[in-house]
Amino acid sequence: MAQPDSRFVATPSGKPRFTVDGKPFLVLGIQLNNSSGFPAQFHALAPAIARSGANTVMAPIGWDTIEPEEGHFDFSVVDAMIAEARAQKVRVAFLWFGTWKNAKMSYVPAWVKRDTVRFPRVVDADGYAIDALSPISEESEQADAKAFAALMGHLKAVDARQRTVVMVQVENEAGTLGADRDHSPAAQALFEGTVPAAMTTASQEPSQRASQGSWSSVYAERAPEAFMAYYTARYIGAVAAAGRKAYDLPLYVNVWPRQQPGLLHPGDSSPSGGAVSWLLPQWKALAPAIDVVGVDNYDTNVAPYTEIAEAYDIPGNPLYVPETGATMAHARHAFWTLSRPYAVGISKFGIDESFGLDGSTPKVEPIALDYGLLREAAPFLLPLRDAGHVRAAIEEDGMANVPMDFDGYDAVARFGPVRDGYGGPRGQGNADLSGRVIVVQAAPDKFLLAGASANLMFAPKLGTAGHVELVHVEQGHFKDGQWIVERTLNGDETAFGLILPPEGGSLMVTVQIVK
Ligand code: DGJ
Numbered sequence: 001m002a003q004p005d006s007r008f009v010a011t012p013s014g015k016p017r018f019t020v021d022g023k024p025f026l027v028l029g030i031q032l033n034n035s036s037g038f039p040a041q042f043h044a045l046a047p048a049i050a051r052s053g054a055n056t057v058m059a060p061i062g063w064d065t066i067e068p069e070e071g072h073f074d075f076s077v078v079d080a081m082i083a084e085a086r087a088q089k090v091r092v093a094f095l096w097f098g099t100w101k102n103a104k105m106s107y108v109p110a111w112v113k114r115d116t117v118r119f120p121r122v123v124d125a126d127g128y129a130i131d132a133l134s135p136i137s138e139e140s141e142q143a144d145a146k147a148f149a150a151l152m153g154h155l156k157a158v159d160a161r162q163r164t165v166v167m168v169q170v171e172n173e174a175g176t177l178g179a180d181r182d183h184s185p186a187a188q189a190l191f192e193g194t195v196p197a198a199m200t201t202a203s204q205e206p207s208q209r210a211s212q213g214s215w216s217s218v219y220a221e222r223a224p225e226a227f228m229a230y231y232t233a234r235y236i237g238a239v240a241a242a243g244r245k246a247y248d249l250p251l252y253v254n255v256w257p258r259q260q261p262g263l264l265h266p267g268d269s270s271p272s273g274g275a276v277s278w279l280l281p282q283w284k285a286l287a288p289a290i291d292v293v294g295v296d297n298y299d300t301n302v303a304p305y306t307e308i309a310e311a312y313d314i315p316g317n318p319l320y321v322p323e324t325g326a327t328m329a330h331a332r333h334a335f336w337t338l339s340r341p342y343a344v345g346i347s348k349f350g351i352d353e354s355f356g357l358d359g360s361t362p363k364v365e366p367i368a369l370d371y372g373l374l375r376e377a378a379p380f381l382l383p384l385r386d387a388g389h390v391r392a393a394i395e396e397d398g399m400a401n402v403p404m405d406f407d408g409y410d411a412v413a414r415f416g417p418v419r420d421g422y423g424g425p426r427g428q429g430n431a432d433l434s435g436r437v438i439v440v441q442a443a444p445d446k447f448l449l450a451g452a453s454a455n456l457m458f459a460p461k462l463g464t465a466g467h468v469e470l471v472h473v474e475q476g477h478f479k480d481g482q483w484i485v486e487r488t489l490n491g492d493e494t495a496f497g498l499i500l501p502p503e504g505g506s507l508m509v510t511v512q513i514v515k
Helices: 039-044 046-052 076-088 110-114 138-159 185-192 206-210 215-246 277-286 302-311 328-338 366-374 378-386
Strands: 006-009 017-020 027-031 056-062 091-101 121-123 129-133 165-172 251-255 292-295 320-324 345-349 390-394 401-406 409-415 418-421 424-427 436-443 446-452 454-460 467-479 482-488 498-500 505-514
Touching: 006 165, 027 091, 027 320, 027 366, 039 046, 039 076, 046 076, 046 366, 056 076, 056 165, 056 345, 076 091, 076 138, 091 138, 091 215, 138 165, 138 215, 165 215, 185 215, 215 251, 215 277, 251 320, 277 292, 277 302, 292 302, 302 328, 320 328, 328 345, 328 366, 328 390, 328 436, 366 436, 366 446, 378 390, 378 436, 390 401, 401 436, 409 424, 409 436, 409 446, 436 454, 446 454, 446 498, 454 467, 454 505, 498 505
Parallel strands: 027 056, 027 345, 056 091, 091 165, 165 251, 251 292, 292 320, 320 345
Antiparallel strands: 006 017, 121 129, 390 436, 401 409, 409 454, 418 424, 436 446, 446 505, 454 498, 467 482, 467 505
């Protein structure tokens, strides 16, 4: 049995792999709502958490909860939540709601909120202090870092031997809302000064790398956002480093992305200073104690969803979606996300609305179906996925036939009823757009199909003679990475395609090309 352990392991691909207890781990998460990071709520939600199929609960911990008085820490809530997670047999990612929670300071303790001299606020362009701590303040940074280190030290003391807590999110959707940048006199002086070399050298844009000068001369109209990103990344980097020194556990941040059409003004319609995609390399360089920059992705349209996700799936930063929504579109996009090599996982925000606080609503959410199909398959799936042998096909409005390309084979996922037409049989689409499938090429002639509302067909690769014959088709499921056969399928069950029903299913299919 591997030692309790949780870490990102470097791989030759340049993307680190998330592992727990020595094995690749896929985060299939469910997030407690912001005011449910307490033992009673966690306990009441146990049936809903079980029904969600999640293997990891994302649980907020407010700075105001653990340090109500400066220097006096109370970890009883943390301890009780760890005990609750162990009873529910789920892992935990704690979310550190410190200086930033959705680009505001709502979770800082009252003694921080009240002392605006020691813990200065961001001042907007009109000279008003807003409800966000300034990222240029060393005093605030040190107070947050001290509290975070105390939390991490406590986790080490109570959890290092069991590792129920597998990762910690540092802050939440950091950045500032309500001002493009800090306009206080101290911040103004820094803004008029020279851009630090650590910022310019980390840029992806050659013109910025070569530049020296004031923020405005280097970044023009993007200067306020770049300025805030520099100080926010450094601040969070310092908080993370202090926490990591106390307990070496994987750390990540989550980003409120700005690529969504219409959200173009940093600090106005989205936070200024977060790790938005053009500032991602700078953030990675300035906050090296953070393993992964995750992106909260609620987009229901496939084009912006994948564009946002791809911007965070770069060398050194595997894709991680710490927050997504509850709709069928989110569940489809989850399949796409989880099929990306080295993807850390995904988590649905939140749980209270969809299941009721007492967890009694017997509703199976679309993403629960995904989790049910993938959770036990993960040990089998992940090594093949990271080696490039996995494809996902998802249905979209007007996109009911999705091709996939494998070594030696082409495949097509057809969604909805399959009817003959010009060019052969075609999927007509599902009314609820629920079609999604992950296909794993487990061996040259062997494929795992896991998904819902889909009908698959294989063909020899273009240019290869012959046709594909089904040699053997098993319906089954996984238990701890082992394939368990339920029955073999033949005759009527395979004559019209390899069918994954609306309630979801898994097939292990052996094929051959007959010439
Ligand atoms: C994003 C935040 O990170 C969450 O904590 C929560 O506030 C959701 N938005 C609500 O949609």
